[in-house]
Amino acid sequence: MRILCGAMLSLAALSLASSALAQVPEQPVLLDEIVLPTELMLDGVPFGGISGLDYDAANDIFYAISDDRAQNGPARFYTIRLMLDGGEITGLDVVSTHELLDVEGQSFAAAAIDPESIRFAADTGTIFWTSEGNAEGAPEIFEADLDGNVVRTFAVPTAYIPDADGKGIHGNLAFESLSLSLDGTSVLVGTENGLMQDGGKATLEAGSPARIAVFDKESGELTAEYIYQTDPIRVPASEEPNYNDNGLSEFLVLDEDRIIAVERTFASGYGNEIAFYIVTFDGAEAVTGLETISGRDVRPMDKQHWFTIGEGDFGLDIDNIESITLGPVIDGDRTLMIASDNNFNRAGQFTQFVLLAAPGL
Template identity: 40%
Template sequence: MLKALFSTAALAILFSTAAQAAEPGVTVTTPCPFGDCKAAIELSFAGEYTIPTGTLFDGVEFGGLSGIDYDPVRNRYIAISDDRSERAPARFYELSIEATAAGITDVKVVKTVTLKDRNGEAFAAKSVDPESIRLAKDGIYWSSEGDVKQLLPPFVRVASLDGAFLREFELPKAFLPTADKSAGIRDNLAFEGLATLPGGDLMVEVESALFQDGPISGLGRGTLARMIRYDAATGKRQAEYVYPIAPIPQAPTVEKGYNDNGASEILGLDDHRLLVVERGFAQGFGNSIKVFMVDTEGATDVSAIPSLANADAGIVPVRKAQVLDMQAIGLKSDNIEAVTFAKGTDGSDLLVFASDNNFSKEQKTQFIAFKVLRRP
């Protein structure tokens, strides 16, 4: 395994490129998602770029990317690491990515920014679990999954560009962790996705069902995850919707192996349509990455419903349609947990994904780019 140490931010991280099974230029078209032809989307695979686990930047292992967003003003990306302040203080990176409709040719780490707590200090080890990040007009929105074992609640906070705490969004009581696990978030399945919407709202999605909302996905059973709609300016909840997560798509191929499926990230298209990444995994098989378009128009506001599993009235979930299956186009994807729209250096409109390598030698940090030919 290659390792590198760079003392200046302008140098590129050492990288490796892997052979691609998917052919650049392969196009995926969904002309009428959930019967809505105004929501047509068309993507063309551009290419991928990988960074091996173990690569260092300024003496700290690079990896754990769980969220990414694009800054069009500076033509830079911000990417958050889900390291729980164990290898280094909780942080996000500023990246320079050379990407065009022809592929990704370079990824550089420009700098590391330490996230600060309410007291202006770096987070202590295991006191935070960063997961998603979005750039907005008033700062950087980022989420933490919390920790059920420690009864640490999840949160969405706003930070300045230098990582300083500015404010925090309100947390509905239903999401608070409980010692008896009768309600609230599940460990490692909480605030995994953030999406800023053009009208000024922020969407937050849990990775899987809250305890009171039923069991998580199984091989023959899907589950219901909540999406919170916030007024981003005030941090106040406006509504909650139900997103139906699919059953686990693949059984493990090893004896007593592990498998799962959940929503690993969301991305805004307009004020009511979003993309949702579902990331499935099965030991011995690998990852299954599918992208869905959803529409919140007409969906039931479930913010006043304490339990989706025991709801008295009927619930209408968000509309949902698959728009991409990475495996189906021959793309061997890693643990995709991050996605953003971006502008390529050639002016192309791009959709860029990134993977969380879990700091594992068996995984890698992978960037995947698609050219966006059509979108709502």
Template identity: 40%
Template sequence: MLNRLLGTASLALLLSTSAHALDIGSRFETACPLSDCDAPISLSFLGEVTIPTGEIIDGVEFGGISGLDFDLPSRRFIAISDDRSEKAPARFYDLDIQVDGKGLHAVKVIRTTTLLDTNGEPFAAKTVDPEAIRFSQDGILWTSEGDAKAGISPFLRITGDDGRFVREFVLPNGFAPTPDKSSGIRNNNAFESLTVMSGGDILVGLEAALYQDGPAATLTTGSLARLIRFDATTGLAKAQYVYPVSPIPQAPVEADGWNDNGMPEFLALDDHRLLTLERGFAQNIGNTIRVFMTDLEGATDVSKIDSLTSTKERVVPARKAQILDLGAIGLKPDNVEAMTFAKGQDGTDVLILASDNNFNDEQTTQFIAFEVLKRPK
């Protein structure tokens, strides 16, 4: 029942730097993000590794990587697949990411673990949509985005190393989907982001606004995505904030082509600062991947505000400042949705991003690494 078989194949090799215009060692610094010179960010590019779509691990196609995390004491990397138990039961992977101060060298899949529902069984097809994963002192945290069209609510749960259910956090009012779309999550825009703050609280973020809070992002307007701050012990929400998702950065080539922008991941820097990842897409153009520093200090707690569009109260969103645009620095990013800090084999501080290939033959699972030269701690 618990799928913990060992993967045997080395899945990826470092791409030649000629594949993009960015050289190993290229540096990028934001000295005073949000005009705060005590919180500089400085990164140095370490390289890129890709895993082609179609690789088979433990008898199942590898892909859909939507969350990534690293545990320092065990030096363990885990990644979650957003397969909705369709290709195989919902699962997460243990990875061996070989990175040091000289570069990102290879990625191997070590083990596959099946996530189990509250009944101790694997999730049935289309009953779950795994999106984010983090280590915590109580076990492995992970989110499901739910399925608004099917009336399935999102959730945040803790699982053991063996994939077994431990407990679930309490979903605040207003997040459950509704048939008439009067309130609740938008489909595919729910619990995408997850991080553990330095003080121990757990933060979960939506990719776009709840229906009662306004529209999803467009080419001319952004979207007000709620962030929920949970108490790790009680499992209850203690605050909610507003994150201002940016407008869609590029229009599609065709007037009726698909485009969007959302926030699929964030990563705690301390107890109030985050790195937030925004992922835009325009059909026949590609992905726009940007990283922001975001500060929750001074942001309004909106947990008692039912609707951001109808409230008369003053609402202050989280502040943010762009620190990196992957395309602008010379990379060709795929559908990046995952992000973690880690330590290289030589002790180098690193930031690693990973993409969701959507199990699409025209995409790859992409890992991008930077050495972290400076960051708030």
């Protein structure tokens, strides 16, 4: 992955960035979806909370992580296989369930972990996964084997660690996103909203300066940080509990310069709206190692709207989409698989896997 460091790029580089950014694919086409009820139980444990998803093409397996905080069952990830007939989903098989263990090889205590995203590294045969917060509220990045044992943890910069002085992540708005560079050298994570010292949470009037951090996969060292400016919250809440939000719920590395970013808006009385963007590192100002960007005029990553899924769009009853991965090639087109986190809420939410063809991606 080409990570651009330094304060700003030349006008020529910015021109090239604009050219690269213009390469937004045509709108995807819905192939099919499969919906699983929140009541689904596997060996006495509810299936759900799918907050991260990744595809292992060599073995035709999806890795899916549950954001269960070890409260409905153990912290866990699944391997899943889709049965396909062309672009039609004819079935879904949860092949296996694996407990995620702590650094001591023990089960996580209830509420001591908040798994959010997962990626499979074919070169090491391991998974990388993130937690939005441990018992002290600090976000974490893990590498684990396929039995859920921790191989190592990454040192999270102090700027992300919450303290009593108003520094660090906002609660439940931390490492929602994780992706690996295509060359296998970098691990990228993203906060859902900005750090407390960088700016406020997203509102109806303004977005939030989320951070995307890049780590060297071999050494675990931080190599770059950038600002991803989220959109404002798109709609006001219209009923109790009068809650709404917007944030970066996941991203996927597309090539050496671009990612697909997923922003999820929710408002009580309205529901969910999911916006997808093509985002480039080119032209973005690196903020590597800065404790705060307050008072700085930082150039964030450039993003261009690709498509949005609101209620009824693509013919979907869309839920709380929090994950995205490339899927199998079908009829010559790359596909995207997105999935929803049902929050283990039996009052109207469900687990949804949606398969989209992405011509030209």
